[in-house]
Amino acid sequence: MWRSLFVNYGKQTKIGEFLYYVSQTCHGIMGLRSHEQLVVGVGVLFLVTVCVTAFFFLPAGGADLYFRDEHAIQVRDTFVREREEVRRKQQEELIRKAEEAIPAPIPKPEIGAADDVEGRRTYVKQMIKFAWDGYRRYAWGENELKPNSKQGHSSSIFGYGKTGATIIDAIDTLxxxxxxxxxxxxxxxxxxxxxxxxxKGDVSVFETNIRFVGGLLSIYALTEDKMFLEKAEQIATVLLPAFETSTGIPNALINVQSGRSKTYNWANGKAILSEYGSIQLEFDYLSNQTGNPIFAKKAQKIRDVLSEIEKPDGLYPIYLSVETAKWGQHHYSMGAMADSWYEYLLKQWIATGKKDTKTKLEYDEAIFAMEKKLLFKSEQNSLWYFAKMFGTRVEHTFEHLACFSGGMAVLHSMNEPNQTVAKHYLELGKEIGKTCHESYIRSATGIGPESFQFSASIEAKTERSQDSYYILRPEVVETWFYLWRATKDEKYRQWAWEHVLNLEKYCRGKSGYSGIRNVYNSSPDQDDVQQSFLFAELFKYLYLIFSDDSILPLDQWVFNTEAHPFRIRH
Known part of the structure; x- marks a missing residue:
């Protein structure tokens, strides 16, 4: 009987047929004695219960097994979708609240004639707010923003950690x-x-000084809020162990946690002119405001070393040994790895109220040597530019970074007591400003490349794909700013406005502004990085070009190389 029950169940899969066989089996039970019927009946009832339960709750074979598994998957997928929908709604709610907390966008001005300076200034302000809102929403506390990926970005110069480089670089502009x-x-x-x-990790002494220390000192100078001064001193103090070398020339990198410092691996124990040469403006100002002389002493030691050593043909090579203070390879440039050294010689003299005459003399000698050896005019249209030199070999390349030199020459002319010399440097500034403008208008985007060449076949353009990018650099606009302040020639405002429009057309991303990979491509790819110096430099110079001279007058303020203004001592 029991064998018949299980065999029959094993051959069937439908509950109705199973119950039929159970009934037939029960019919056979009726022939047993009463106590036997009771025992067998209880057994059958238990077996029925188990089988029915198994049928409904355990996987079955064949088509029923497939149906049950598919049903389970459907239930699971529905649960997952519902959970994801809840999370999506929660995320949307968080974004909505964040957006509500952000002040409303500045109304877009109607830009009319070229003399609508207020409208253009408001337009730049609107760009600043758009870029800031994107950073605030998607990368708050991070060093920079990836405006299209909508997430944080950082480079090795900042070490590791959320040090808010954009916040500190931008605050004086805000x-x-x-x-x-x-x-x-x-x-x-x-x-x-x-x-x-x-x-955490190694940070750039140079970048930390000009962005962090410089940014905090600048906002302190504007607001006189002591908190900013204290923060600047704290960060500058972290950098001091890098100056503990046999010469006083600082190492390029410092580990913030351990205090150990070193040069770049690729530099073979050499320091870089633009880096160790761009310390004095910030460190002098910090010592002057805090009364702590240690910073000014560190900066002066560097100047003493450079004053004492012989300069080949009056020039300053890019590389200097940290341990021996001897020059490395005789490479010279007005651009990368040299630029801000010349800038700081001039600006340090201005920052002291023109009392540091030794610094002015060293600047005069240095700029004269650079003009004599590296200033050229192109064959086609006599465009002026500073070339690069490696030993005795001249490379006729002018870098976007070197375009700052036009503004430096104009600032020199504005402060030069000798009128003949002043006229010469104003002319130099104009010519450099023109050359850099030519590098812009000769591209498909109206934006200049990272560097460009001059030869019999090429002028103010580059054929090198590796030089054709633009990363929101400010140096060209910086020169136009100084030219506007010095000459009031409307073309400099117009050139700046054209750059505003090109930034909007080619560099504006989903939540901020990005560099572009090829200025000669009318539809360039973006590099998805909103550099912190976009706020500190480019936006600031654009805003000031469309502002009255009473905002940061140049007889009262001097800018560090990151465009952070310090008050001139009088």
Whole structure:
């Protein structure tokens, strides 16, 4: 009987047929004695219960097994979708709240004639707010923003950690253009920021000085808020062990946690002219404001070393040994790895109220030697440019970075007591400004490349794919700013406005502004990096070009190489 029951069940798969066989089996039970019937009946009832339960709740074979598994998968997928939908709605709610917390966009001005300076200034302010809102929403506390990926970005110069480079680099610009809520938000973040506890690994002494120390000193100079001065001193103090070398020439990198410093691996123990030469403006100002002389002493030691050693043909090579203070290879440039050294010689003299006459003399000698050896005019249209030199070999390449030299020459002319010399440097500034403008208008985007060449067959353009990118550099606009202040020639404002429009057309991304990979491509790919110096330099210079001279007058303020303004001592 029991064998018959299980065999029959094993041959069937439908519950009705199974129950039929159970009934037939029960019919056979009726022939048993009463107590036997009771025992067998209980057994059958238990077996039925188990089988029915197994049928409904355990996987079955054949088509039923497939149906049950498919049903389970459908249930699971529905649950996952519902959970993901809840999470999506939660994320949307968080973004909505964040967007509500961000002040509304500045109304886009109707730009009319070229003399609508206020409209153009407001337009630049709107660009600043758009870029800041993107950073705030997607990368707050990170060093920079990837505007199309909508996430944070950082490079090796910042070490490892969320050190808010954009916040510190941007805060003086936010203050100057009147973005009050954004300024207050940045200030609150800085107030609780502890640089040493956040950053890990090696950081660039140069970049930390000009962006972090310079940015904090600048906003202190504008607001006289002591908190900013204290933060600047804390960060500058972290950098001091890098100056503990046999010559006093600082190493390029310092590990914030251990205090150990070193040169770049590729530099073979050499320091870079633009880096160790761009310390004095910030360190002197810091010592002057805090009363702590250690910073000024470190900067002066560098100057003493450079004053004492012989300069080949009056020129300053790019490389200098940290341990022996002897020059490395005789490479010379007005661009990368040299640029801000010349800038700081001039600006340090101005920053002291023109009292540091030794520095002015060293600047005069250095710029004269550079003109004599490296200033050229192109064959086609007599465009002026500073070439590069490697030993005795001249490379007729002018870098976007070197375009700052036009502004430096104009600033020189504005402060030069000898009128003949002043006229010469104003002319030099104009010519450099023109050359750099030519590098812009000869591209498909109206934006200049990272560097460009001059030869019998090429002028103010590059045929090198590796030089055709643009990473939101400010140096060309910087020169136009100084030219505008010095000459009031409307073409400099017009050139700046054209760059504003080109930035909007080619560099504006989903949540901010990005560099582009090829300025000669009318539809260039973006590099998806919003550099912190976009706020500190490019936006600031564009805003100031369309502002009155009473905002940061150049007889009262001097800019560091990151465009952070310090008050001139009188």
């Amino acid at each position: 203050y100057l253009v009147g973005l009050k809520e954004e300024y207050e938000e940045a200030r609150k973040w800085i107030e609780t920021f502890d640089y040493k506890s956040v950053v």
